Each structure stands twice: as C-alpha cells, then as structure tokens.
Amino acid sequence: MADEELGQYRDRYGDRLALRAFCRQRTLTNNSETVKSALMHRVRQKIEGRTSTKSDTAVGRPVGNRHAVKDTGRVEMGWLHFQKGEYHQVRTKGGGGTRHLSVQKTVTVGELLDIGKDLFFPDGHSAKGPIGKFDFDIRDFSQKSVPHDCTVDQLYERTKLRMLRIYTCSQYKDTSIILSDASSDFEPNDERPVKKKTRRHHHKRTETTKEDHPEKSSDSDEAPTDEAPTGQLARQSRPAPREMSDIEVLPSLSDDCLMLASNERADQCSYEVDSPIALAIHASLEDFEVQFGGICAGDDGCEDSTLPWNPCDLNNMQHSTLNDGPASSNSLTVSPDQSEKEVLYVELRRVNIVHDVLNVFMEPRVLNVNLKIEFINEKAVDSDGVSREVYSAFWEPFLEQCEGEEERVPRLRLDYSEKEWKAVGRVWLKGYLDHGIMPIRLSPAFVLACCQGVSSVDEELLMTSFARFLSVTERQSVEKAMQGSMDESDEEELLDLFSRMGAHYLPCKDNLRAIIVTMAHKALLQEPTFIIDCFQSSIHTALPTPITKGRLMELYESKRPTNRKVAQMIKPSNESISTQEQAALNHLLRYVRSIDQKKLETFLRFCTGSTVLCKDKIEVTFNKLCGLSRRPVAHTCGAVLELPCTYSTYPEFRTEFDCVLSGDCFTMDIV
Numbered sequence: 001m002a003d004e005e006l007g008q009y010r011d012r013y014g015d016r017l018a019l020r021a022f023c024r025q026r027t028l029t030n031n032s033e034t035v036k037s038a039l040m041h042r043v044r045q046k047i048e049g050r051t052s053t054k055s056d057t058a059v060g061r062p063v064g065n066r067h068a069v070k071d072t073g074r075v076e077m078g079w080l081h082f083q084k085g086e087y088h089q090v091r092t093k094g095g096g097g098t099r100h101l102s103v104q105k106t107v108t109v110g111e112l113l114d115i116g117k118d119l120f121f122p123d124g125h126s127a128k129g130p131i132g133k134f135d136f137d138i139r140d141f142s143q144k145s146v147p148h149d150c151t152v153d154q155l156y157e158r159t160k161l162r163m164l165r166i167y168t169c170s171q172y173k174d175t176s177i178i179l180s181d182a183s184s185d186f187e188p189n190d191e192r193p194v195k196k197k198t199r200r201h202h203h204k205r206t207e208t209t210k211e212d213h214p215e216k217s218s219d220s221d222e223a224p225t226d227e228a229p230t231g232q233l234a235r236q237s238r239p240a241p242r243e244m245s246d247i248e249v250l251p252s253l254s255d256d257c258l259m260l261a262s263n264e265r266a267d268q269c270s271y272e273v274d275s276p277i278a279l280a281i282h283a284s285l286e287d288f289e290v291q292f293g294g295i296c297a298g299d300d301g302c303e304d305s306t307l308p309w310n311p312c313d314l315n316n317m318q319h320s321t322l323n324d325g326p327a328s329s330n331s332l333t334v335s336p337d338q339s340e341k342e343v344l345y346v347e348l349r350r351v352n353i354v355h356d357v358l359n360v361f362m363e364p365r366v367l368n369v370n371l372k373i374e375f376i377n378e379k380a381v382d383s384d385g386v387s388r389e390v391y392s393a394f395w396e397p398f399l400e401q402c403e404g405e406e407e408r409v410p411r412l413r414l415d416y417s418e419k420e421w422k423a424v425g426r427v428w429l430k431g432y433l434d435h436g437i438m439p440i441r442l443s444p445a446f447v448l449a450c451c452q453g454v455s456s457v458d459e460e461l462l463m464t465s466f467a468r469f470l471s472v473t474e475r476q477s478v479e480k481a482m483q484g485s486m487d488e489s490d491e492e493e494l495l496d497l498f499s500r501m502g503a504h505y506l507p508c509k510d511n512l513r514a515i516i517v518t519m520a521h522k523a524l525l526q527e528p529t530f531i532i533d534c535f536q537s538s539i540h541t542a543l544p545t546p547i548t549k550g551r552l553m554e555l556y557e558s559k560r561p562t563n564r565k566v567a568q569m570i571k572p573s574n575e576s577i578s579t580q581e582q583a584a585l586n587h588l589l590r591y592v593r594s595i596d597q598k599k600l601e602t603f604l605r606f607c608t609g610s611t612v613l614c615k616d617k618i619e620v621t622f623n624k625l626c627g628l629s630r631r632p633v634a635h636t637c638g639a640v641l642e643l644p645c646t647y648s649t650y651p652e653f654r655t656e657f658d659c660v661l662s663g664d665c666f667t668m669d670i671v
Helices: 013-057 109-120 152-159 175-180 264-268 276-287 311-316 350-360 364-368 385-400 418-435 444-452 459-469 472-483 488-500 512-526 529-539 549-559 563-569 579-594 597-608 650-662
Strands: 072-083 086-089 099-104 134-140 164-172 194-199 234-236 257-260 343-348 370-375 570-572 618-623 633-635 640-644
Touching: 072 109, 072 152, 086 164, 099 109, 109 134, 109 164, 152 164, 343 350, 350 385, 350 418, 364 418, 370 385, 385 418, 385 597, 418 529, 444 459, 444 512, 444 529, 444 549, 459 472, 459 512, 472 488, 472 512, 512 529, 563 570, 563 579, 563 597, 570 579, 579 618, 579 640, 579 650, 597 650
Parallel strands: 072 164, 194 257, 234 633, 343 370, 570 618, 618 640
Antiparallel strands: 072 086, 072 099, 134 164, 194 343, 633 640
16 A cells, blocks of 8 residues: 555554554564464474375384394404413504404304404414414403304393404414514513523623623624714723523512523423423513623633533532422522622613612512623623612612602602512612612611611701701701791791691790701601611611611711812823823813712712712723714723813813713713
8 A cells, every 4th residue: 555545544654654564564473474384284294194104114113222133243353362371462563453343143153263363364374473373262351262152142142241342362282382472462561571690600800891891692693892983972881701600590589570591401301381491481582682691711802602511510519400490489599609699680771770670679689699780772791880870870760759858768659569668778788788889868867767776866867867858948947946036938938847747836936946856757757667667677687787877977978979079089090191181181170170069970970880989089091082073981880981182171171071961971882
C-alpha cells in the first residue's frame, strides 16, 4: 500500500511509519516459523522413512555390541629370546618389537607361532641366527606357555583382556651358542658391568717408560703403541712389568661386577650352561673383549703377547683352577700365603665412577687385595697413578652431594643402603692405607667419630669443624653473636641459621654458646649417626694404629696443599739445566705460587692424580715442543711433569697452562 493510500486512514506520518515497521516485523516472524516448520517436517519424514526401511530390509541384524560377534580379533605379538636363564624381549632394532595382527578368532596358537616365525625370521633368518638353530614356543603376557591347540577366541575368554598380547619365544637348540650370544638388543638395558681380572705374580715392581711398556692384547696379536695426537693434552701413567704364572676364573665381588681369568686346562673342561663357570664366561663375552697384557722378558725389550704355560710354577703356588670345581659366589679367593697379596684388575667407567667404585668395594675382602685399576677407553696402566686418580675422581662428585661448605658431612640418601655406606667407608680406608689419600673436605669431627666413636669428639674440634661447615656469612654471624656485637643484618642471618637447624628463636647471650654447640653436634654427628656406624664397622678394626684427635689433625694439615708446599715439591730431574729450561722452571714456580686454592688442587691432581699431598716431589723434565703441539704432559705414577721450555714470556705460559687445567686434563690418553 502506498503512502498516499495509507494516509487516508492515518493522518500522522509517524503513525504510518510505526504501522509499516510492525507489519514488516510480523512478516519476518511468520516466514521464520514457516521455514522452521518445513525443516521439522522434513526431519520427521526422513526418520519415519528410515525406520520403515530398517523394519523391511534389516532382518536378523545383530543389536548391541557389534564387536562381540566379529569374526576377527586383534593380537599384539612380541619376540622373547632365551638368555642367561630367562627370557628377554628383543628390541625393534634387533628384529623384534611389537607387531599388530588382525586374525580370525578360530586361529590356533600353533598357527600364530607360524605367523611369528615369518614376522621375526623373514626368509628364515634373523639377527640371532637362522631359524633352524632355534626351538620355538608361544607364551602369554605373563610368559606362561600356551597350548598350541588353543584358539584366539578361547584366549580372549580366558584372559578377559581388551587387547590380547602373546610372544613368540626362541631358544637355541645347541646350548653352547648361548655363551656367545650378545644381549645388547634386549629391551631391559641394564647398566654395563664392570670387568675385573685377577692375576697372581711374583716380581718386584719397577717403573717403565712409554717405549718399553708392553701393550694389552687380546688373543695372540700384539697391539702397537699409539702416539698421542698433536695438540692434544696427555697424561701418562707409567706401567710396571708383570710376571704371571697362571690365571684363575674367580667369581665377582658383587652382582654387577665380574672377574675374568684363563687357564690352559680350561679347554679340557666340560661344563653345563647353568654352572657358575659357564655363566662367568658368558658374561665376559657379553659386552667387552677380554684383554690380557703382555709380560716383559727382560731388559732387551722383548715382549710376549700371551702368557707361557709353565707347569713347574704350580709347585710354587697354591690356588684353585677350573678343574678344582666351581668357586663359591660373591667370594674373593685370597692366597694362603699372607706374604703375597692377590692382584685384582678392575676396569671402571669415568662417567659413572661413583657407582662403579662402590660396586668394587661392596665386598669386604677387597681390602686384602692389591688393586690395579684402569679406565675404560683410556690408555693407562696402573702403577699407583691411576689408582690415585680413581680415588680423586670418586670423592669429587661424592662430596658434592654432601652437606656443608668448606668441610662437608655425608647426608642420608634414598639410593644408599647399609651396604653402600659400608662400601664408601672401605673406599676411604683403602685410599688412605694404599696411597695416603684422605679427602680433607670431609669433616675431621665426622672422620674421628667414624674411627674412635662419637664420644671421642670434644667441643673444640666440634666447634672448629662446625665453623668450616657453615658458609662465610653464617660463620661471621655466629662469631659476632658469641662476641655480643651483632647488628640487625647479623640477627636476621643468625635467625635463618637457627631456623634451618631446627630452632625458631634467638637464645639469650648466656646460653648462646651451649645452643650453638648443640646445633653443631646435631649437624655433624647426630644426623649422620647411621653413616658413622657403617663407616666405623669398616674402618675401626682395619686401621693398623688407632687415629687419635692429634694424629688426625696432623694428617689433615700434612695433606692440605698450599702454594708454598707445592712449590717446594717441584724439582728438576737434572741439577744442570740450560737457560731456557731455567726460565720455564721459573715460570712454573711463579705460576704455582700465584694460583688460587681450587686451581692449585687441579694442578696437583694433574701431576700426581690426587688433590691432596701424596708424593714427596714433582719431578720436572723439559722438551722443546712448540706451536700447536706444545703442551705439558703429566705422568701421574711417577709424578713427572714434562714441560716445554719454548715459552717466551710468563703471560704466554700462564695462558696456556690455564687452558690445560680448565679443560679435560684428567683423561689419560697415552701409555
């Protein structure tokens, strides 16, 4: 309707606009309802049509769980290989892994076994060998054997699992193959065991140089000596010649360690697969190649890569051989002759030094053997220098996990039980008795309690150790508090210290010292009581003479390195030296007198293998290396330092020596 026609009914223009808006809104509402009604009608028709179609055509179709009546079932299959008396799962990279199958529920276990053979032994071969060398079986998720006539449907009904998992199991038909099968493809990747080799020898230990040292060899091939690469820092441990009459197969000190040996009569022995000897030989072949060093025939430089068989030597030794029967587990054979100590050769990993050393010292009888240690993948033969380096490398990370600052006290740990703490005590005792190594960062109050009992620690030693146990600021706050000259900042720091020690208020001046003594006793002696008891069981009865307080403080003072003490140890190998050599020696002495305490300990460990004073002198020899090949070379066994004499100025010497000590200077890469 036009506006002129609408004006005949409504005179006002505003009324006409309102009327038009109302009509327009009403029209839109009616249209939306129409569309909605049409959509609902179409939905109803579609639902009714689908229902009628189902009722007409879907006759006998199952209703409910459609998977319950499916003809196929899903199966996960893995590969278990028999090794060391039990089954281990083979990794994917070794040809194993988990395979996902969809099979008919009427398939039997025997048919699944054939499928598993095809999967894990394609074309009849696998990483373990050809299929003809194995016996096969099928086991369920609990590694129990399953009858071959059982079907997949029956297994689902029996286990009530949503996903059925079975394993194709293989085992060598020839049991002798088990001894040479590697276990690196197994999923339970246990930590690599530490090798130990035991040997007996009758000789006087002498120092040898790099030229006359016989290299280690496996089988009968001699390995040539490798020179240190140019420009690379090197440390040398000078070896000692060894004469050995026979080698035994002995059990390990712990479950994680193995002692290997050999005897010419071993080829004539027949043994069972599960016997201790077979297991020992198998474990030796598992990860590493067994290597035995050669022997020196004399001064003419002749070397033998294998040990000669001499039946006459049997009359001079009392020992057990392979034909004498298996050795008892977790025992270390000690020679009946008390004047002769058995030699135990051990190989350790530097990256896991604490764990490996504790494994070696789990057995108390390790204190009665002559321990010879080597680092895996490092070129060094132990003539005391490597052993000192091992003890230093052990105590450094161990003390980092202890409480305290300048002096530290071990704290209880969840991963250390009684046997681990006793092993730590044996490490302390063995290092002190054999090499004079004493970790001076370990609190003397704690050490004296381990040696003589808690009651032997008096108040003077307790307060001295507690002062070094605290940080510098805390120590200053305690000293000011006992002198009565505290300010507000000192009170806050002292309150923080008291809160950390278990007190929540500052005592009055009269009983302040008594409270601090109680705190020191709690921190140094009460909290590590269990550790002290474990140490004391290993240390107290084994010390040749009792360690008193005075003797202990003398030891700590004599072992603590200072710039003056280390400088006085440095001596040239020859009394007459050239001008260049004298200049280099002066640079070295100036450098030692100027470095801080931490760098001084690093220098001492670089030269002797120990951060404490264990040698009377550091012998200095000179060479004329220059350019990129110029570097100092340390021989830790004899505490010998090869020093280039081609430095023009002291700053040049200081810069290069700082680079040496700040790098990986402890790795032994020449023999």
